[in-house]
Amino acid sequence: MPVVLDTARVPSADRAEYWHEAVSHTFIPLDVTLLGDAPAPATITSHSLGAVQVSLVQAGPQRVERSAGLIARGGEDHLTLALQHRGTARLSQDGHQVELGPGTFAISDAGRPFAKELPEPFLFTAFHWPRTAGGLTEEDLRVLTATPFSTRDDTARLVAGYLECLSRAAASMEPALASWLAVTALDLLAVLAHERRGCSVPEAPEAALATLARVKDHILRHLGDPDLSPERIAAAHYVSVRHLHKLFRYEGVTVARWIQRHRLDMARRDLARPTPNRPSVAAVATRWGFVSPSHFSRTFRAAYGTSPRDWQASASTGAGEPPLLRGLGRPGR
Secondary structure (H helix, E strand, O other), X not given: OXXXXXXOXXXXXXXXXXXXXXXXXXXXXXEEEEOOOOOOOOEEEEEEEOOEEEEEEEEOOEEEEEOHHHHOOOOOOEEEEEEEEEOOEEEEEOOEEEEXXXXXXXXXXXXXXXXXXXXXXXXXXXXXXXXXXXXXXXXXXXXXXXXOEEOOOHHHHHXXXXXXXXXXXXXXXXXXXXXXXXXXXXXXXXXXXXXXXXXXXXXXXXXXXXHHHHHHHHHHHOOOOOOOOHHHHHHHOXXXXXXXXXXXXXXXXXXXXXXHHHHHHHHXXXXXXXXXXXXXXXXXXXXXXXXOHHHHHHHHHHHHOOOHHHHHHHOOOXXXXXXXXXXXOOOOO
């Protein structure tokens, strides 16, 4: 189900405060300043695609800032890609200034200060994900962050087209398929980074891609098996372990890392279930193939910067939410 935040029924005098909390709640702690005398109605509609949160944002002129103080309050491990549909935007980060118009996109890194000015009514789709969820290296991120990508470029047009189709279909996708397709989106960004750096991306033969797709499907269906290993996966597909590792080089990630990424994503979703169906941390660890609750807790904290128990508590409906947002749900958590 989508999470919709809408200021249309909020009194005009309270609209700025509500919108500030809505934006920070949906993404990361931010300072939001509305421009103009009468704030226009604004909406955010969010869906979760595995580890990626997709949000359609429509609002009036405003300025958004992420300061060092706000970084200290959390969210520093997240990245946001904004695909502009209507209006213009100016993103400033790391000494770079990016001008965005319809059909362009750029990525901001929540771990460093940035500012974004939107001087006119706008519409964009934001893709928001933890940096541990994708196969992007730090070198990739240096190339992608605060860099304008236009659909006049062939690869950027392919990425933008895929992202737009993904966002349109978000409401109707099954969770496992959504998670898979979201991973593909992040892989496409890695390709874009490689191209921008002038690196060659190895071309995968059609037969290799077909085998890789079968392997991924097998892994997703056996995530709960604690004995799932490269050796057993390779044997199930009648290939050598060496060939299996070669297949995942096309993904830019190791087999073990790919498995761990998806186990963590499914565990994160389970922990966020509303009461009375919320499982225990130990049950979640067992369900998704972690060798022990303590191993699960260490892995989860390394990926998300918080313990599974604290994550579960923060996802409780109405618990710890800003006053104006209580009862509205928590997308992507």
